[in-house]
Amino acid sequence: MDTTATADIILTPSAASRVAAIAAKQGKPAVLRLSVEGGGCSGFQYRFGLADAPEDGDTVALRDGVALVVDEMSLDLVRGSAVDFVESLGGSAFQVTNPNAASGCGCGSSFSI
Template sequence: MEQHSLTLSPSAAARVAAIASKQGKPAILRLAVEGGGCSGFQYKFGLADAPEGDDSVTETDGVRLVVDAVSLDLVAGCVVDFVESLGGAAFKVENPNAAAGCGCGSSFSV
């Protein structure tokens, strides 16, 4: 695997496919990293209509995960998962690059 590889777990792929189907959109999940959050950076998820020119694209079970070039440096090697717990259901990023995280799991620092 190259160092910039990203992985979309089968459970996350299934969830993206279900959401996209309900909204009549292609099964493409965009992961972006923005400044902010309680630890410095925060993850942002959304459905995309198509990959853009500088996007990194990975595919699991026919569902694509796209990440822009700037965000990719911060999430290289990550696994995007979908977890359901008593606290609710959410996409979760397992980021080996994060030096610190936060309790809510939606922000990190490097």
């Protein structure tokens, strides 16, 4: 497995804590995969899911025993971003603060470059 620890993307303490809790509840490893897909209301959308392990070529960001993994193609679109877990009156969700996004949408899960 050729993984690289990096500062290209970070996982906040709040997000790491949430991933650890979800993974423990589901009996899975604490590995969150972020990918970017075409679509959404602004052109691209973020996808989150638990993974069993990093894959070859993934970039890995570690925080408090939790891994955030991003594939090479997605990393080009989210480099320099932070993945956070935010709780508000409207609900709770993982959120990406992406300096590469030229615009976003109201739902917070879609962006354009």
